[in-house]
Amino acid sequence: MVRNPERRAALLDGALTVLAEQGARGLTFRAVDTAAGVPAGTASNYFADRDDLLTQAGAHVYIRFAPDPQEAERAMAGASTAEDVAGLMRWVMARMRDNRTVYLALLELRLEATRRPALRGTLTRRIRQDLEDNVRGHLEAGLPGGRAEVVMLYLAMTGLVIESLTLPGVLDGEGDADALIGALVHRILPADGEG
Structure with a gap:
């Protein structure tokens, strides 16, 4: 067929x-x-x-998460500072909110992957590749920080996205997501001009 x-x-x-x-x-x-x-x-x-x-x-x-290449290029255009990275993280957060259904499906798939080796392999390879692409893009763009900082940003943003999309009340009184993103980026990345 x-x-x-x-x-x-x-x-x-x-x-x-x-x-x-x-x-x-x-x-x-x-x-x-x-x-x-x-x-x-x-x-x-x-x-x-x-x-x-x-x-x-x-x-x-x-495939559903992939941004339009021109949209991604516009988001990265001219980025060079920690504040630019915060802007990129805010863009990522907005994309997750706009694709809430897809992100929630990914969380369900992650849980299923703990019991299904083929799914675990698929998700591990794909998410690992995404992380490597993020590290490479960050370094090639000359953004502040290195591999360790990109990994920490990934981990922090993952937690923020999960809380924001599943249990937003957990963060009540902690500031809005944009402010939290600014704070985490500025704590993780070296001050502008430092290497």
């Missing part, structure tokens, strides 16, 4: 929606078919089993 790549993408988008709304327990072929708006039984023609669906959804989540 010839597989339609657009339909596969729609099914994977449907899987991410189901994961975000119902969690991994709700991820069935029927639920994916419904979320994708396709006839019943379609998902079973595209995925061998639930593990296959989860693993492919884990790979697909980063």
Whole structure:
């Protein structure tokens, strides 16, 4: 049978929606078919089993996260200071908020990955590559700090995004996300002009 790549993408988008709304327990072929708006039984023609669906959804989540290359280029244009890095982190946070469903699906996939080796391998490779790309981009742009600082920013931002998108009340009274981003960037990166 010839597989339609657009339909596969729609099914994977449907899987991410189901994961975000119902969690991994709700991820069935029927639920994916419904979320994708396709006839019943379609998902079973595209995925061998639930593990296959989860693993492919884990790979697909980063397709959905990928910014438009021109948008990313505009965000990076002229960035050279810690304040510019804070601006980039605020842009990342806005993208996560705008893609809340996809991010929540990723959290569900991360939890499932603790029990599914194939999914764990897929997510580990993809997230590791994303981290390496961030380090390389940071260094190539000549932004302040080095590899260790980029890793710390990644870890801090991951925590901030999780709290903001899942339990925002945890941070009540701590300042808004933009202020928190500014504070963490300025604590992690060396002062402008220092190396």
